[in-house]
Amino acid sequence: MNSMILYIAISAFFIYFVIKVVTSKRVENVKCAFAGAYDGSDTVISVPKDRNKTIYTEGETVVDLSGYEKFHISGRSLEKVGLPDGAFVYTLPLGDEDIYSICNRFVIFRYDNKRLAKEHPEITNPVDGYKARKAVTILDCKMKEEDFKEKMSNILSSDPDIEEVDSCVEHLWKKYSFASGYYKDEKKLIVSITYKKGECKDYSFHSLKFLHGVVKYKSA
Amino acid sequence: MKNVVDLNWINLIYVIFWGVISFISSFTGILDLDCRQVVSQNLLKDVLNPVFIWIIAFFGDYLYSVFSLKKDTQILDERWTKVSYILVESLFVILLLSINVEGNPWRIFCVVMLYLCMMGLKTSSLYAVCPRQKVASV
Numbered sequence: 347m348n349s350m351i352l353y354i355a356i357s358a359f360f361i362y363f364v365i366k367v368v369t370s371k372r373v374e375n376v377k378c379a380f381a382g383a384y385d386g387s388d389t390v391i392s393v394p395k396d397r398n399k400t401i402y403t404e405g406e407t408v409v410d411l412s413g414y415e416k417f418h419i420s421g422r423s424l425e426k427v428g429l430p431d432g433a434f435v436y437t438l439p440l441g442d443e444d445i446y447s448i449c450n451r452f453v454i455f456r457y458d459n460k461r462l463a464k465e466h467p468e469i470t471n472p473v474d475g476y477k478a479r480k481a482v483t484i485l486d487c488k489m490k491e492e493d494f495k496e497k498m499s500n501i502l503s504s505d506p507d508i509e510e511v512d513s514c515v516e517h518l519w520k521k522y523s524f525a526s527g528y529y530k531d532e533k534k535l536i537v538s539i540t541y542k543k544g545e546c547k548d549y550s551f552h553s554l555k556f557l558h559g560v561v562k563y564k565s566a
Numbered sequence: 567m568k569n570v571v572d573l574n575w576i577n578l579i580y581v582i583f584w585g586v587i588s589f590i591s592s593f594t595g596i597l598d599l600d601c602r603q604v605v606s607q608n609l610l611k612d613v614l615n616p617v618f619i620w621i622i623a624f625f626g627d628y629l630y631s632v633f634s635l636k637k638d639t640q641i642l643d644e645r646w647t648k649v650s651y652i653l654v655e656s657l658f659v660i661l662l663l664s665i666n667v668e669g670n671p672w673r674i675f676c677v678v679m680l681y682l683c684m685m686g687l688k689t690s691s692l693y694a695v696c697p698r699q700k701v702a703s704v
Contacts, residue, residue: 396696396697398643398692398693400696400697400698401643401697401698402698402699402700403701404703409701411701436701451704562704563701563702563703564701564702564704565701566701
């Protein structure tokens with residue numbers, strides 16, 4: 347009788363242990379890309395892992411995303427341009443592609459925390475993470491003020507979200523001056539957009555060195 | 567290989583579990599280390615009948631997986647579907663062979679092959695239906 351109880355107890359413990367191990371391993375860690383400013387949330391999220399490999403389809407066509415890196419979009423700053431909070435995106439490094447091919451595409455940058463500390467010393471919670479942006483164009487790093495303002499005026503005047511082009515160009519010239527001074531060894535800068543808090547459109551300037559990947563697909 | 571199947575140990579344990587269950591229930595003598603069933607003259611009655619029932623059960627399991635597919639969130643993996651066709655065809659060919667072969671080595675060979683195909687069918691019922699993620703190029 348005693349040995350029977352022992353067997354049952356051992357079996358129950360074994361079954362509990364197996365179930366515990368099996369259920370605890372069924373998650374996949376996905377890196378977050380913050381659309382907009384870093385909000386202090388986790389830079390990696392855990393999502394339930396499927397039993398089988400996932401098959402990706404665009405319409406009825408099967409798409410092979412095995413070489414792509416997956417990111418979870420966190421934040422609403424790109425919702426207006428079609429990348430909502432909580433979407434998954436699949437990226438490839440730029441590789442040998444022409445840098446101008448990223449214009450009007452979503453891109454993922456690594457945070458440049460040294461620049462952040464210099465440009466925004468009030469931010470005290472820098473992280474080693476990623477941010478999502480929509481690339482607009484590529485500019486030379488050493489543009490003269492008049493050339494920059496003419497170029498940006500052309501871009502902003504065709505942008506229905508920008509009401510006061512001149513003051514916006516002036517604001518962007520300050521941001522560009524800082525970026526071109528900070529990245530003085532660079533030849534090009536990437537101009538990208540986000541919508542602060544999902545509302546206020548803003549342009550920013552990034553180094554090619556911090557371009558992590560180009561978004562090729564997003565979850566539908 | 568990783569493109570074909572995301573091999574994980576939970577699926578592996580699941581298939582082995584059903585393999586052991588079907589093996590023990592077909593070869594009841596194996597619990598007493600008695601292999602006479604395989605080499606007896608009543609192979610068809612003693613072993614192939616329970617094996618055949620397991621084949622039908624695994625085939626039914628496979629069909630259930632395929633027909634209960636939810637189109638919006640699941641999709642059939644073409645490669646595993648082809649593997650399933652080949653396995654089902656092989657099962658019937660080996661079943662026919664095993665009834666007609668004479669000599670213990672051939673019988674044992676046929677039974678082993680039947681089991682391998684059965685386990686293959688069980689595996690394909692796990693992998694033929696995959697989760698589907700709809701994506702859009704941007």
